[in-house]
Amino acid sequence: MNWKRSERLVDMTNYLLNNPRKIIPLTYFVDKYGAAKSSISEDISIIKETFNQQGIGILKTLAGASGGVIYSVNVRSEDIQSSIHTLCEWIEKPDRILPGGYLYMADIIGNPHLMDEVGKILASKYIDKDIDVVMTVATKGITLAYATARYLNVPVVIVRRDSKITEGSTVSINYVSGSTKKIQSMVLARKSLKEGSKVLIVDDFMKAGGTVNGMISLLEEFRAELAGIAVLIEADYNERLINEYTSIIKLTHVDEKEKKIVVSEGNILCKEV
């Protein structure tokens, strides 16, 4: 194939988007397209500029012997705002209220487009924190954790409530649920987390923060490092066990009788991580 610039731009854009946080040597493109290094550099400038202007992400070019390029996601405040707005509309639907004031959330955590948007936002927030691993607890945090990990180009590690034979040897801890005060346990396969890993904890929902606290205890067992905590929804709660976290949405009030759910934006836009 004889590559035109226009075709190279389409193909390179696809390749970069599919390989976030990966250093791609310029020679990769030079070889693939049979083009001069100067042409590839110009292509990259065009993509860089467009990614920047449209809030798609940041292309960083690396100097050195061969030179390279790395794409990182970067979501603009106005786009975060707009995603939060969409999410609030979804969450406020009154038929979501279950007996006891619980919220049915399976449609939201099962929506790949929404989770992809939120994952992009979280990845963008923690992009400079050298995250090695995204950790979550089964079941409901998995889709968001995966979406976030995909943009950070790191593995996702799934903590379970129960031990399974297909996990091999495991580390188990007990923790106290912050709101119900019940003792629960959490299990993680010994192999799944290396000592010294920098871990971003991602979950769908946080009330008192007992579950997140449990995950922090697990990190200590593995001698891994907590690099951040991010949740989709934080519920209003007085005695929170966790101080430092990022939230996308804040759930202020659920009125079961009046069938009303009140949400607002979380701290993501005002919080430095």
Add this chain to the structure above:
Amino acid sequence: MNWKRSERLVDMTNYLLNNPRKIIPLTYFVDKYGAAKSSISEDISIIKETFNQQGIGILKTLAGASGGVIYSVNVRSEDIQSSIHTLCEWIEKPDRILPGGYLYMADIIGNPHLMDEVGKILASKYIDKDIDVVMTVATKGITLAYATARYLNVPVVIVRRDSKITEGSTVSINYVSGSTKKIQSMVLARKSLKEGSKVLIVDDFMKAGGTVNGMISLLEEFRAELAGIAVLIEADYNERLINEYTSIIKLTHVDEKEKKIVVSEGNILCKEV
């Protein structure tokens, strides 16, 4: 912003890739870029041609009043082969063998790049089947189901082993595990699946197929329609309960003593769905 063609191509490629299986009216691009419809049509031809030649996917242009374009993923046989090859190398690592001949798989199902590739392959295989929902069972199938659903642009529905208060009213079934003959149960929230939905079942591992069979029973309870079954790994098993399925990898033999795992490609390349 005054858009040049090169910039439009980069931005459109990003938009299309982020919106698989969604009809985008040409007017969307005309308005966004302040360009003539004829220019946008030319842009689309370039992207279409490149997507096609590079096996990125298929752009279908729709005629009619306003006209539109829809991007669908389409993975070429040689790229499927190469993904299978990579996966086989991952799976064959002998330190994966656990006592009892089980395989540790958390690193594979937790690897977003691998799951994204496999999800793309599965979506590509079922792209013309009008799938409404991807269904899986907690916990280990979730990342692959999500990755597949993302490319099909449909929700993912997660069946659980136990009922949770945050699911609302649920439907529960009992099923017999095909290999251990134990009776187990499965639960799905009443709200999560509409009658008549066409469902693609995705799971990480299939031995006898008892779990998949359980999900099929659930579909019957919901009067939903089975549109396909796809698994990452099928283990060699004589009395399989399921006949029609797609598999990426076939696990032929695990030798615990010799620390040897034998895998080959599944039926994905020889099977019409």
